[in-house]
Amino acid sequence: xxxxxxxxxxxxxxxxxxxxxxxxxxxxxxxxxxxxxxxxxxxxxxxxxxxxxxxxxxxxxxxxxxxxxxxxxxxxxxxxxxxxxxxxxxxxxxxxxxxxxxxxxxxxxxxxxxxxxxxxxxxxxxxxxxxxxxxxxxxxxxxxxxxxxxxxxxxxxxxxxxxxxxxxxxxxxxxxxxxxxxxxxxxxxxxxxxxxxxxxxxxxxxxxxxxxxxxxxxxxxxxxxxxxxx
Amino acid sequence: xxxxxxxxxxxxxxxxxxxxxxxxxxxxxxxxxxxxxxxxxxxxxxxxxxxxxxxxxxxxxxxxxxxxxxxxxxxxxxxxxxxxxxxxxxxxxxxxxxxxxxxxxxxxxxxxxxxxxxxxxxxxxxxxxxxxxxxxxxxxxxxxxxxxxxxxxxxxxxxxxxxxxxxxxxxxxxxxxxxxxxxxxxxxxxxxxxxxxxxxxxxxxxxxxxxxxxxxxxxxxxxxxxxxxxxxxxxxxxxxxxxxxxxxxxxxxxxxxxxxxxxxxxxxxxxxxxxxxxxxxxxxxxxxxxxxxxxxxxxxxxxxxxxxxxxxxxxxxxxxxxxxxxxxxxxxxxxxxxxxxxxxxxxxxxxxxxxxxxxxxxxxxxxxxxxxxxxxxxxxxxxxxxxxxxxxxxxxxxxxxxxxxxxxxxxxxxxxxxxxxxxxxxxxxxxxxxxxxxxxxxxxxxxxxxxxxxxxxxxxxxxxxxxxxxxxxxxxxxxxxxxxxxxxxxxxxxxxx
Numbered sequence: 001x002x003x004x005x006x007x008x009x010x011x012x013x014x015x016x017x018x019x020x021x022x023x024x025x026x027x028x029x030x031x032x033x034x035x036x037x038x039x040x041x042x043x044x045x046x047x048x049x050x051x052x053x054x055x056x057x058x059x060x061x062x063x064x065x066x067x068x069x070x071x072x073x074x075x076x077x078x079x080x081x082x083x084x085x086x087x088x089x090x091x092x093x094x095x096x097x098x099x100x101x102x103x104x105x106x107x108x109x110x111x112x113x114x115x116x117x118x119x120x121x122x123x124x125x126x127x128x129x130x131x132x133x134x135x136x137x138x139x140x141x142x143x144x145x146x147x148x149x150x151x152x153x154x155x156x157x158x159x160x161x162x163x164x165x166x167x168x169x170x171x172x173x174x175x176x177x178x179x180x181x182x183x184x185x186x187x188x189x190x191x192x193x194x195x196x197x198x199x200x201x202x203x204x205x206x207x208x209x210x211x212x213x214x215x216x217x218x219x220x221x222x223x224x225x226x227x228x229x230x
Numbered sequence: 231x232x233x234x235x236x237x238x239x240x241x242x243x244x245x246x247x248x249x250x251x252x253x254x255x256x257x258x259x260x261x262x263x264x265x266x267x268x269x270x271x272x273x274x275x276x277x278x279x280x281x282x283x284x285x286x287x288x289x290x291x292x293x294x295x296x297x298x299x300x301x302x303x304x305x306x307x308x309x310x311x312x313x314x315x316x317x318x319x320x321x322x323x324x325x326x327x328x329x330x331x332x333x334x335x336x337x338x339x340x341x342x343x344x345x346x347x348x349x350x351x352x353x354x355x356x357x358x359x360x361x362x363x364x365x366x367x368x369x370x371x372x373x374x375x376x377x378x379x380x381x382x383x384x385x386x387x388x389x390x391x392x393x394x395x396x397x398x399x400x401x402x403x404x405x406x407x408x409x410x411x412x413x414x415x416x417x418x419x420x421x422x423x424x425x426x427x428x429x430x431x432x433x434x435x436x437x438x439x440x441x442x443x444x445x446x447x448x449x450x451x452x453x454x455x456x457x458x459x460x461x462x463x464x465x466x467x468x469x470x471x472x473x474x475x476x477x478x479x480x481x482x483x484x485x486x487x488x489x490x491x492x493x494x495x496x497x498x499x500x501x502x503x504x505x506x507x508x509x510x511x512x513x514x515x516x517x518x519x520x521x522x523x524x525x526x527x528x529x530x531x532x533x534x535x536x537x538x539x540x541x542x543x544x545x546x547x548x549x550x551x552x553x554x555x556x557x558x559x560x561x562x563x564x565x566x567x568x569x570x571x572x573x574x575x576x577x578x579x580x581x582x583x584x585x586x587x588x589x590x591x592x593x594x595x596x597x598x599x600x601x602x603x604x605x606x607x608x609x610x611x612x613x614x615x616x617x618x619x620x621x622x623x624x625x626x627x628x629x630x631x632x633x634x635x636x637x638x639x640x641x642x643x644x645x646x647x648x649x650x651x652x653x654x655x656x657x658x659x660x661x662x663x664x665x666x667x668x669x670x671x672x673x674x675x676x677x678x679x680x681x682x683x684x685x686x687x688x689x690x691x692x693x694x695x696x697x698x699x700x701x702x703x704x705x706x707x708x709x710x711x712x713x714x715x716x717x718x719x720x721x722x723x724x725x726x727x
Contacts, residue, residue, distance in 0.1 A: 002492055006395045009387045009403070016499055017407045023503035027519055028455055036445040058354035060288040066589055070512040074661040077669050085514035088446025093359055096450055096513065100589035101268070103673040130678040134267070134274035138283045148422065148435030155425025155441050184434055
């Protein structure tokens with residue numbers, strides 16, 4: 001049979017393709033049949049948080065920080081409850097990472113504060129002596145891209161039924177509504193309101209001034225995202 | 231033409247040899263910079279505070295992996311295809327104007343895509359999926375280049391004189407099919423441009439931005455199905471294609487066993503894709519999938535060692551060649567690193583070992599003993615074999631080649647030993663508890679302790695880069711020397727003259 005295949009490239013290629021594709025069919029399709037279902041307490045990202053997530057991705061933070069707590073005592077002691085599949089239902093793309101040069105960030109919102117992040121991004125070694133993380137000073141001057149975050153919200157609401165402007169159940173029985181603007185201007189206004197709350201907890205006067213002027217530096221969006229990781 | 235031996239046309243092969251060397255230097259240089267950034271964070275400011283955004287570890291890291299995978303390795307694959315393909319199929323590219331044009335388009339479009347990748351990654355335009363960082367406009371370019379590569383392969387096969395496909399061709403076909411399938415499925419995304427225009431808005435945000443079709447756990451599943459198998463069909467399969475051609479040619483020995491090559495080829499095709507799940511052990515993907523990933527990774531030893539043993543046994547009775555020829559040294563040590571790396575991988579895929587190894591530098595070490603020792607050595611060996619035939623000149627210096635071999639071997643050994651120690655130290659420290667059940671170390675303790683190993687790794691990487699520069703110099707001097715070979719060198723196997 002193999003001698004015959006080696007003289008008939010078309011059938012050879014078909015044979016190879018089927019052999020390669022087989023594993024994918026068996027392993028991947030079953031999980032895909034089940035849509036990603038959020039666990040209770042998981043809400044979609046707000047416009048500002050999503051813009052912060054883009055800053056995180058833009059700077060490949062995932063190259064050094066994971067967002068996946070494995071079910072070991074050492075990890076739950078250090079980072080909190082181990083990860084559940086449904087907690088990632090709104091993560092497009094996933095950001096589990098593959099290397100921990102720095103600690104896991106899956107639940108960093110539980111134990112770090114706005115001003116800690118601020119200092120950390122300016123000069124990591126000032127808050128963590130011995131840190132090998134570089135500074136990310138440009139995040140204090142670059143403007144966050146709210147428009148793209150809003151475009152993403154529109155897209156996921158449209159194609160993946162992500163529940164914006166709808167009540168989302170929380171663990172304590174209450175519910176929250178994550179607002180998505182009806183227009184770019186409205187989305188920017190919503191993001192700015194959120195940014196003002198973050199900036200109030202920050203020390204950098206330039207950032208505070210920028211937010212007061214109606215601009216949103218990348219650092220503000222990033223911190224909003226960090227604080228949402230719980 | 232009738233009574234003369236075939237003359238092959240190496241125009242396209244030469245072009246890709248050039249990018250193999252240039253992009254190899256770029257990828258490895260960035261790698262060395264990254265290594266020293268981890269040991270000495272000040273290196274992040276290598277071009278000053280103003281350019282820190284672009285010289286930062288986080289921007290350079292994807293550039294390094296992509297330059298090595300899609301720049302160095304893939305160029306090597308293309309270069310060897312345009313050389314090996316003609317010879318084992320017994321047909322010259324010059325015989326078909328169409329294939330010749332296709333080959334050149336392949337090269338120039340590839341260069342355009344590479345340039346787009348470099349610009350976009352420096353700008354921070356990335357989807358964050360490892361080795362699939364490109365946004366959709368570049369993805370489309372990649373697909374076009376890949377389709378042209380496929381047309382080139384099957385076009386040459388279509389006009390072949392040799393009826394039976396040599397083993398290397400099997401592997402090149404598999405490379406094309408495997409990457410095509412993986413790349414397409416993993417990069418499925420909806421451009422936000424489409425999403426916004428569907429609701430009556432347009433021109434909002436960045437035009438190149440997209441959203442992955444898959445969320446969370448599913449996204450991770452597809453990504454590592456792709457990520458692991460990009461290694462398979464980019465780093466294993468085409469490199470096996472190279473050694474199956476170049477080792478018998480260089481040594482004048484026939485492949486040890488045809489049956490073993492059959493077994494290892496079909497085995498590799500069937501088993502490799504199951505193993506992607508080992509990247510997701512202890513994650514939130516279903517347990518049965520994790521178990522499958524783990525078990526199939528161990529089974530993967532069989533087909534991998536099948537090819538490696540086939541190569542080593544090809545040298546049966548001719549081992550003195552290993553001592554006398556630096557080129558054979560590269561190939562044999564490459565095969566040995568392949569065996570070593572495909573044993574190390576399955577060990578890391580065992581669940582209890584993975585609990586320590588995952589997220590640590592041991593994984594980085596594993597990747598690099600494979601890529602530096604196996605992929606790098608084989609590509610350089612292939613180019614060394616091709617150079618005298620393509621440029622019709624003797625290799626400039628065999629002793630330089632031997633010196634390069636030892637420098638690079640030392641580099642690889644320093645690299646993986648330091649990363650083993652670093653990784654296992656890290657993994658053990660993360661999990662250590664004191665007698666009261668509290669964590670014994672804070673995270674930063676596990677970072678600062680690694681400094682000496684990071685320094686050693688940097689030195690190892692630097693040695694490898696120095697060796698690669700010696701390689702580039704050797705090829706350059708060969709190219710620019712006075713022609714001495716009147717005709718092409720003729721060897722016996724594979725597939726006769």
